[in-house]
Amino acid sequence: MVGAGPLGAATARHLAEAGHSVVIIGPAEPADHRDHHGTWAGHYDQGRIAHVLEVPLITALLTRRAMSRFAALEEATGVRFAHPVDSVTVLPGPDVPIPAGWFDFDVLRGNARDLGVPVDELSAAELAARYPRVHYEPGHVGLVQDSACIVDPRALTTAELTAAQHAGAQLVRATVVERIDEPGAVTLIDDAGTRHRADQVVLATGAATGMTGLLDRRPELHVFGATAVLARVPAGAAVDMPTSMYMKMRGGERLFGGIVMSPRPYADGHDYVKLSGAGLLNHPLTTAADIGGFVRASGDESEIAEAAAVLTDLLPGIGFTEFSTIPGIVCATPTGMPYIDRVDARTVVAIEGERGAMSGDEIGRLAAQLATGPWRDTVPAEVFHIRWA
Numbered sequence: 333m334v335g336a337g338p339l340g341a342a343t344a345r346h347l348a349e350a351g352h353s354v355v356i357i358g359p360a361e362p363a364d365h366r367d368h369h370g371t372w373a374g375h376y377d378q379g380r381i382a383h384v385l386e387v388p389l390i391t392a393l394l395t396r397r398a399m400s401r402f403a404a405l406e407e408a409t410g411v412r413f414a415h416p417v418d419s420v421t422v423l424p425g426p427d428v429p430i431p432a433g434w435f436d437f438d439v440l441r442g443n444a445r446d447l448g449v450p451v452d453e454l455s456a457a458e459l460a461a462r463y464p465r466v467h468y469e470p471g472h473v474g475l476v477q478d479s480a481c482i483v484d485p486r487a488l489t490t491a492e493l494t495a496a497q498h499a500g501a502q503l504v505r506a507t508v509v510e511r512i513d514e515p516g517a518v519t520l521i522d523d524a525g526t527r528h529r530a531d532q533v534v535l536a537t538g539a540a541t542g543m544t545g546l547l548d549r550r551p552e553l554h555v556f557g558a559t560a561v562l563a564r565v566p567a568g569a570a571v572d573m574p575t576s577m578y579m580k581m582r583g584g585e586r587l588f589g590g591i592v593m594s595p596r597p598y599a600d601g602h603d604y605v606k607l608s609g610a611g612l613l614n615h616p617l618t619t620a621a622d623i624g625g626f627v628r629a630s631g632d633e634s635e636i637a638e639a640a641a642v643l644t645d646l647l648p649g650i651g652f653t654e655f656s657t658i659p660g661i662v663c664a665t666p667t668g669m670p671y672i673d674r675v676d677a678r679t680v681v682a683i684e685g686e687r688g689a690m691s692g693d694e695i696g697r698l699a700a701q702l703a704t705g706p707w708r709d710t711v712p713a714e715v716f717h718i719r720w721a
Contacts, residue, residue: 333357333501334508334520334546335536337373338485338688341492342696343534343703348499352704355528356496357504357520361486365627365659370507371540371620372627374661374688375485377560379596379606381575382690383419383480384449387434388668390715392443394691399481401693409494413487417594418574419480422459422472424581435579435589440475452476466573466646469580469587482575482594485689492693504528511546518678520546532703536682536696539663542721543620551671551681552719554664557615557623559631561639562604564654571595571605571650580642586610588642605652607639612662623661631657665719672698672716681718 333344336358344356361376362368382399384392402414423435430436444451454462454474462476497503506522511533520528535546542550565571573594580588590609597603611632617623636655643652664685665671671683672695682699684692698709698716707713 333534333536335534335538336489336493336503336505337375337536337538338489338492338692339538339682339684339696339699340534340536341489341496342693343536343682343699344501344696345492345496345499346697346700347703348496348501350700350704354496354501355504355530356493356501357506357508357522357528359507360505366630368627369624371543371623372659372661374538374663374684375489377658377660378484378486378598379482379593380485380689381417381419381480381577381591381593382414382483383477384444384447385419385421385440385451385475385477385480385577386443386687387436387439389443389446390669390711391687391691392447393711394670394694395687396447396449397697398691398693402481405491405495405693409491409498411487411491411494413484413491414481415484415596417480417482419477419577420459420463420574421475421577422468423579424469424472425456426473428581428584430579435577437473437475444477449477449479452478463574465649466576467648468578468646469582472580476574480575482596483689484596488689488692492696508544508546513678532678532680534680534682534699534703536699538683538688539617539623539661540620541681541683547675547679547681550721551683552666552721553683554666555617555623556613556662556664557617557626557631558608558612558660558662559635560658560660561607561636562598562656562658563607563639563643563652564656565595565603565605566651566653569650571603571647573605573647578642588638592642592646605643607642609635609638609642611635611638617661627659629659631659633657667719669715670695671718672702673713673718674702675718
């Protein structure tokens with residue numbers, strides 16, 4: 333198992349719990365990203381939404397399946413990573429054209445219905461009444477899933493790795509730097525010089541998959557440096573808000589399109605509201621050096637102004653004054669679906685395609701299944717086939 337993030341850890345867990353011998357190889361999170369020169373994992377954060385309010389039905393399905401196992405995984409490991417929250421998609425009324433496909437109200441509502449997940453449709457007046465402390469743009473309506481949760485992706489990964497090791501998996505904190513194909517096996521060599529011989533290899537290396545040299549060709553991936561803005565909650569302030577996918581428009585102009593996360597505690601002991609908006613795809617990255625440079629710069633500070641303006645309107649009584657940025661990596665596939673595919677007789681690839689935290693446990697289950705036998709899911713395998721650059 334190459335990769336120890338949410339997908340690699342989940343794949344390892346499902347393999348180990350099925351009785352297979354598993355070695356997980358992946359580096360630990362660097363102590364300080366500002367002098368980090370390697371590639372960067374996508375799960376180094378404290379909060380990601382997990383819900384079914386997603387435009388691709390398959391994405392919503394994978395997430396629903398993963399979420400159905402969260403409670404059991406928390407109980408088995410003692411690691412809490414899922415925190416209940418209302419997920420609210422907020423957008424203009426039905427007569428306003430939306431310049432982003434993932435805010436299609438009818439599709440979101442239909443997907444939730446198809447998956448049997450109750451959601452509430454709120455008029456502008458009902459939205460204001462339900463969340464009286466949050467001042468959404470006048471005339472905007474809402475779609476609410478009150479069974480959503482915020483996932484701590486670091487803690488989720490810890491839980492998956494803990495469960496995998498309980499089932500007998502071995503965790504090696506290293507980076508695989510070379511692959512040698514041999515008759516009947518594959519040998520992986522890590523940066524400590526240790527050799528690991530395996531019958532099957534699962535690559536769950538995310539945005540770095542095309543940069544590792546562990547495949548004989550590059551998958552078609554679009555990698556971007558993403559910036560999240562953290563707004564520190566002032567001391568003594570009570571911020572009562574749901575997590576919002578928010579398309580804010582005024583006079584036909586889009587003022588914001590992105591996520592505003594309910595406050596979560598971070599490592600420095602303070603609570604922060606996290607926002608990620610229009611700049612998500614502004615920084616394409618093509619090499620490991622590109623990734624390292626973006627991460628060391630801590631993202632793009634120019635996005636703070638947009639986030640501050642959104643929060644000033646949303647929560648006018650709070651008075652946010654301290655903002656910072658954290659870097660992230662977005663890895664998108666041209667199909668909009670994860671890649672879960674066998675690329676040769678001994679190699680399976682699992683790449684999340686943007687939503688590794690909320691659906692990672694199910695992507696890992698499918699990858700584990702594929703690594704040990706034929707495809708057996710009700711979703712056709714072709715949906716997840718890899719494309720090559």
